[in-house]
Amino acid sequence: MNIRFTQQRFLLSWIILPAVLLGLLVPLPIVQAAGSYVGLFLPPRDSAPIQATDLGSSPASGHPATVSTPSHPFVQVENISPGLHGYASGRKAVDGQLESQALVTALQKGGYVVYFRHASTERTQTDTDTIRLNNCSTQRNLSDQGRVEAREAGNAFRVLQIPVGQVYASAYCRTRHTAHLAFGWAEIREDLTGVPADKLEDRQAALAKMLSTTPRPGKNTILVGHGENIAVTAGIVIGEGEAAIFSPLEDGRFSLVGRIRPVEWKKLVSTLSLPGGAVDSMVDYRVEKAPPFLANDPDLLMPDLQTLPPTDVVYQAIQPNQVELIRLTNTISNAGIGPLEIQGIHQDEKTTVIQRISKADGSVVEQVAGEFVFHPTHDHWHFENFARYEIWSLTPAGELEALVASSGKVSFCLRDNFPINLPNKAPRPVYTICTHGTQGISVGWTDVYEYDLPDQTIDITNVPVGVYALRSVTDPNNQLWELDDTNNAATIYIEILPGAVQIVRDPEVLEQLFGKGFPGVDT
Numbered sequence: 001m002n003i004r005f006t007q008q009r010f011l012l013s014w015i016i017l018p019a020v021l022l023g024l025l026v027p028l029p030i031v032q033a034a035g036s037y038v039g040l041f042l043p044p045r046d047s048a049p050i051q052a053t054d055l056g057s058s059p060a061s062g063h064p065a066t067v068s069t070p071s072h073p074f075v076q077v078e079n080i081s082p083g084l085h086g087y088a089s090g091r092k093a094v095d096g097q098l099e100s101q102a103l104v105t106a107l108q109k110g111g112y113v114v115y116f117r118h119a120s121t122e123r124t125q126t127d128t129d130t131i132r133l134n135n136c137s138t139q140r141n142l143s144d145q146g147r148v149e150a151r152e153a154g155n156a157f158r159v160l161q162i163p164v165g166q167v168y169a170s171a172y173c174r175t176r177h178t179a180h181l182a183f184g185w186a187e188i189r190e191d192l193t194g195v196p197a198d199k200l201e202d203r204q205a206a207l208a209k210m211l212s213t214t215p216r217p218g219k220n221t222i223l224v225g226h227g228e229n230i231a232v233t234a235g236i237v238i239g240e241g242e243a244a245i246f247s248p249l250e251d252g253r254f255s256l257v258g259r260i261r262p263v264e265w266k267k268l269v270s271t272l273s274l275p276g277g278a279v280d281s282m283v284d285y286r287v288e289k290a291p292p293f294l295a296n297d298p299d300l301l302m303p304d305l306q307t308l309p310p311t312d313v314v315y316q317a318i319q320p321n322q323v324e325l326i327r328l329t330n331t332i333s334n335a336g337i338g339p340l341e342i343q344g345i346h347q348d349e350k351t352t353v354i355q356r357i358s359k360a361d362g363s364v365v366e367q368v369a370g371e372f373v374f375h376p377t378h379d380h381w382h383f384e385n386f387a388r389y390e391i392w393s394l395t396p397a398g399e400l401e402a403l404v405a406s407s408g409k410v411s412f413c414l415r416d417n418f419p420i421n422l423p424n425k426a427p428r429p430v431y432t433i434c435t436h437g438t439q440g441i442s443v444g445w446t447d448v449y450e451y452d453l454p455d456q457t458i459d460i461t462n463v464p465v466g467v468y469a470l471r472s473v474t475d476p477n478n479q480l481w482e483l484d485d486t487n488n489a490a491t492i493y494i495e496i497l498p499g500a501v502q503i504v505r506d507p508e509v510l511e512q513l514f515g516k517g518f519p520g521v522d523t
């Protein structure tokens with residue numbers, strides 16, 4: 001605890017808190033030149049008081065959320081809230097839109113730290129397990145309205161071209177999902193994960209540091225946390241989905257420059273977006289590409305998906321439609337330094353999939369990677385668009401010429417089927433079930449889809465006989481983060497005959513067909 005924090009707590013405890021409780025607070029610039037906090041206090045425009053169930057607690061502590069400790073009177077947010085509430089309802093309306101427009105103009109230049117409280121939640125749910133925070137079924141989660149709020153906020157950032165640098169979120173599902181829906185990814189920080197009583201000072205210090213840390217050049221830093229963390233650190237009570245925007249100052253200080261309620265984002269988009277700009281509703285689950293600075297972080301334990309050459313290539317004629325198919329066995333391995341792990345989160349009718357990548361220090365980065373679909377024939381859940389099988393015609397030199405047939409999107413249940421020979425391979429299978437919870441492929445393991453499974457097909461009804469390349473591509477739309485995206489395709493050569501197909505393996509045969517310099521069978 002340094003002197004600044006002591007002063008801050010003194011300020012909060014003995015000046016602001018009594019003022020709030022007495023309902024005497026007016027919009028008042030509070031400037032303490034030597035203190036840790038320079039703030040412009042505004043009463044909340046969201047009347048929802050913080051409740052104990054809003055707050056979350058640390059996965060490490062396992063204690064239920066605590067909102068009051070005798071030695072830190074400012075933590076008594078439940079006591080503060082009625083005073084602010086009463087004040088807010090009695091004050092004159094301000095022109096929030098103009099204020100918010102000015103905030104957007106400022107944010108467009110970068111340099112701010114934006115603290116979002118998670119979006120609206122299901123009030124009938126409570127947190128019953130505060131340790132295993134990956135299990136969303138034991139937590140209070142986003143409501144339908146909350147998901148809309150998160151998407152609209154993220155959409156506003158894109159349409160209004162507000163630059164985003166780092167995105168940090170608490171480990172609770174409601175905060176992670178707010179970040180996923182708005183920004184497409186987040187780095188999970190325990191520091192933001194509620195305020196257990198025994199960690200109050202640590203959490204205050206950690207959030208104060210985040211609020212006072214200058215973002216990456218030209219960007220804004222996003223924090224997605226709980227009402228309690230910002231209340232105990234910056235002395236403000238914000239509603240679900242509300243954003244409080246801070247300007248980092250020197251010497252570990254920060255100032256509050258404004259707040260934006262969730263309902264305002266959509267209005268800002270329609271007011272401020274340029275003609276011909278992006279649409280005002282976001283429908284794409286994939287909202288952001290991986291920021292290069294993050295995807296290139298050497299501390300990320302990334303998977304590396306590699307496609308093995310297809311095997312078991314067989315011909316199948318389906319009567320009476322006279323449809324002709326090629327069937328194949330497809331094998332995808334993970335030769336990276338960390339597992340490929342994906343996890344479903346509920347979002348409207350779909351199950352959005354996030355990819356989780358651990359870092360060497362134990363923290364986790366999550367990014368929205370696609371969706372799970374229920375496969376009725378396999379009777380389990382698949383990750384959509386994990387593979388694509390293609391047949392290409394060839395130039396006289398044996399190079400790919402034109403795509404003549406394709407499987408379209410092929411979905412997979414990701415799991416550890418067979419190990420490969422890698423020194424760092426996982427000793428035993430980890431991912432073995434095909435739910436819409438967690439799936440994955442461990443390091444040194446392969447996921448095999450046999451030729452006789454539904455969807456392991458390419459329709460060749462309209463493909464003339466001849467020699468072709470059969471190409472299998474993993475993650476064809478590059479939805480997953482991995483070490484190397486250039487090794488995701490495997491190509492073999494096949495000869496389609498009347499009523500048959502065969503793999504052409506012999507280099508001499510290939511040389512006869514294509515002449516010298518043929519690239520050869522890719523095995």
Ligand SMILES: [Zn+2]
Binds near residue numbers: 380
């Ligand atoms: Zn399956």
